[in-house]
Amino acid sequence: MRLPDWLGGPREDTGPVRRLKPTGFLEKNIAGFSGAMLKALATEEYASRDGVLQGLEPRAKLLGFFLLIAASAIAGSGLFLSGVLLFVSAMSIKTRVGLSPLAKRVLPAFVFTFAVSLPVALSAVTPGRELVGAFGVAVTAEGLRLAGFFILRVATMLTLASLLALTTRQADFFRGLGRMIPGFFATALFFTFRYVFILIKSAQDATLARKSRTIRRAVLRESQRWFASRAALILKRSFSMAEEVNMAMISRGFSGRIVSAYGAAPFAGRDYLWIGFTSFVLFLSLGI
Amino acid sequence: MHIPDGYLSPATCGVFYAAMFPVWYYASKRAERELKLKQLPLLALGAAFTFVIMMFNIPIPGGSTGHMTGGAVVAIALGPWAAIVGLSLTLSLQAFFFGDGGLTTLGANCFNMAFLMCLSSYYIYRVIAFGEAGSARRLFAAGAAAYIAINLVALAAAVELGVQPAIAQGPDGRPLYAPYPLSVTVPAMVWPHLLFFGPIEAVGTALIVSYARRMDRGLLHEGGSLKPLWIALLVLAVLTPLGLFATGTPWGEWSPEELMRLLGYIPAGMERFGDGWRGILPDYSLPGASGPFGGLIYILSALLGSALVVAFVYIWGRLWKR
Numbered sequence: 001m002r003l004p005d006w007l008g009g010p011r012e013d014t015g016p017v018r019r020l021k022p023t024g025f026l027e028k029n030i031a032g033f034s035g036a037m038l039k040a041l042a043t044e045e046y047a048s049r050d051g052v053l054q055g056l057e058p059r060a061k062l063l064g065f066f067l068l069i070a071a072s073a074i075a076g077s078g079l080f081l082s083g084v085l086l087f088v089s090a091m092s093i094k095t096r097v098g099l100s101p102l103a104k105r106v107l108p109a110f111v112f113t114f115a116v117s118l119p120v121a122l123s124a125v126t127p128g129r130e131l132v133g134a135f136g137v138a139v140t141a142e143g144l145r146l147a148g149f150f151i152l153r154v155a156t157m158l159t160l161a162s163l164l165a166l167t168t169r170q171a172d173f174f175r176g177l178g179r180m181i182p183g184f185f186a187t188a189l190f191f192t193f194r195y196v197f198i199l200i201k202s203a204q205d206a207t208l209a210r211k212s213r214t215i216r217r218a219v220l221r222e223s224q225r226w227f228a229s230r231a232a233l234i235l236k237r238s239f240s241m242a243e244e245v246n247m248a249m250i251s252r253g254f255s256g257r258i259v260s261a262y263g264a265a266p267f268a269g270r271d272y273l274w275i276g277f278t279s280f281v282l283f284l285s286l287g288i
Numbered sequence: 289m290h291i292p293d294g295y296l297s298p299a300t301c302g303v304f305y306a307a308m309f310p311v312w313y314y315a316s317k318r319a320e321r322e323l324k325l326k327q328l329p330l331l332a333l334g335a336a337f338t339f340v341i342m343m344f345n346i347p348i349p350g351g352s353t354g355h356m357t358g359g360a361v362v363a364i365a366l367g368p369w370a371a372i373v374g375l376s377l378t379l380s381l382q383a384f385f386f387g388d389g390g391l392t393t394l395g396a397n398c399f400n401m402a403f404l405m406c407l408s409s410y411y412i413y414r415v416i417a418f419g420e421a422g423s424a425r426r427l428f429a430a431g432a433a434a435y436i437a438i439n440l441v442a443l444a445a446a447v448e449l450g451v452q453p454a455i456a457q458g459p460d461g462r463p464l465y466a467p468y469p470l471s472v473t474v475p476a477m478v479w480p481h482l483l484f485f486g487p488i489e490a491v492g493t494a495l496i497v498s499y500a501r502r503m504d505r506g507l508l509h510e511g512g513s514l515k516p517l518w519i520a521l522l523v524l525a526v527l528t529p530l531g532l533f534a535t536g537t538p539w540g541e542w543s544p545e546e547l548m549r550l551l552g553y554i555p556a557g558m559e560r561f562g563d564g565w566r567g568i569l570p571d572y573s574l575p576g577a578s579g580p581f582g583g584l585i586y587i588l589s590a591l592l593g594s595a596l597v598v599a600f601v602y603i604w605g606r607l608w609k610r
Contacts, residue, residue, distance in 0.1 A: 028345040036343060039386065066391070073298045073392050076458050105387050109292050120467045146462050150294070153465075157293035161391050165384060173384070184316065184328070185377075191332030192339070192377045193385070199333075199340045223347035228495030231341060232503050235365060235496070238333040245329035 051095030058176025060271035293390030304395035359405035375402035409437035434493035446477035
């Protein structure tokens with residue numbers, strides 16, 4: 001699936017010169033809802049590209065990534081984690097996803113971890129050999145190493161999870177997951193994914209309708225009431241929709257048992273190669 | 289609140305996955321029994337609703353905005369077991385597709401935000417709003433349930449993060465995962481939730497429950513049994529005598545003699561007011577009671593205390609029927 005150009009980002013000839021930061025709660029909501037939709041659509045586009053990882057059988061790909069994530073969680077060596085991070089970065093290029101979309105996805109959690117880790121480098125938290133200091137506060141070598149290692153581990157694991165999401169089409173993901181966890185949960189997860197966008201659209205429409213009728217900023221109490229009424233309405237809509245979907249499922253013969261129409265495709269050589277390689281990395285991590 | 293990958297050790301993640309597997313199994317069976325065939329779309333829509341609620345910015349004083357988790361709303365609407373499954377689905381989706389929360393930490397996140405949040409908020413709501421509660425009491429019950437539950441979740445996350453330096457260290461003794469001890473993580477997580485996120489969750493939940501009730505009473509799960517709560521409380525009451533096996537003085541409950549021994553002096557205020565009111569059954573015992581008789585008096589004290597609490601709650605419920 002290829003996204004139209006106008007959905008990819010602001011165009012210089014028609015868009016604002018600088019991006020306006022949403023200020024009010026209505027604007028923030030609209031930006032948040034649109035952002036989530038765009039993120040999901042963009043992910044689907046990257047996953048549809050012709051790359052090394054996109055061609056793997058979904059089960060093999062999921063299993064391989066889980067093994068790599070487990071290896072990164074177990075490893076106690078910074079060198080090993082740097083190697084995995086380098087490998088994932090190289091794979092993002094080979095899969096035609098690119099470093100920029102990967103970095104964009106990882107950035108919020110990375111920035112949070114970076115901010116959280118900063119005090120670890122200080123002598124007040126991690127005493128040790130002081131490298132630089134002022135006003136009684138110093139950065140220690142031990143603290144810096146500790147913070148660096150923690151950030152490296154989180155960054156590696158985040159990057160792995162992000163590359164998995166960016167290279168897996170949603171349908172493939174649910175198909176692969178359905179072979180690994182009970183069918184009920186995989187189907188419920190698939191349903192949830194579909195409904196999330198319907199409800200986000202409802203919430204976005206309600207917010208846009210409110211904004212289009214607003215000429216001055218509402219007082220706090222009124223805004224909170226509006227939020228509560230919309231949330232209650234979405235809850236009611238969810239229940240009505242669940243009832244309708246249930247009736248539709250029953251009328252089509254649903255009796256409570258999940259049956260998949262798709263058989264599992266056999267693994268190809270590259271799937272075995274991928275699983276073999278990721279298993280090797282996991283075993284390597286156990287000794288480091 | 290979503291713990292990302294890399295913050296918890298593999299052993300901690302394994303423990304939480306192991307703890308959540310039976311919970312997911314039991315919760316899905318309970319949801320299946322309560323919701324019958326419509327469980328699949330209802331659970332999925334409940335999960336999708338939570339997802340959207342988490343995205344909503346709620347206006348707060350000062351012109352800023354905040355987010356709520358929505359766990360209490362879903363628990364009050366769907367019942368605790370369906371809500372656990374629904375919240376777990378939401379958290380899985382956020383971890384897999386939106387990078388919110390980790391894949392290895394999914395078990396821990398589900399334990400905190402699905403299991404702990406849904407069970408505690410639902411039963412707190414039901415206990416406060418028991419009987420023929422009016423809208424004011426229901427509003428208070430929803431807000432209190434959400435406030436207490438979100439703070440419990442914050443405390444649980446703080447403990448999970450805070451124990452990491454003690455349980456997962458490298459050969460040189462450096463922490464391999466979340467680097468801060470409990471003395472840092474607990475205040476860092478608990479204070480913002482007590483003062484900021486807790487009130488947002490409470491106000492948001494109370495308002496949504498109030499509107500949902502006015503819109504359609506059938507939206508709220510109010511007919512469920514409180515049996516699991518009573519069983520849990522009964523188990524705790526039966527386990528009370530275990531306290532008899534504890535040795536030493538509980539931390540902070542030192543007698544003046546013990547304080548003298550520990551500190552070398554007795555603080556003036558404690559010396560002056562320490563013996564002011566010793567209660568009807570001082571130290572859960574009677575003067576001169578010791579050995580098995582002392583143990584019996586200890587258990588009777590616990591039973592008397594529980595009976596007084598139940599009587600107080602009953603009278604309060606009868607008086608506040610509004």
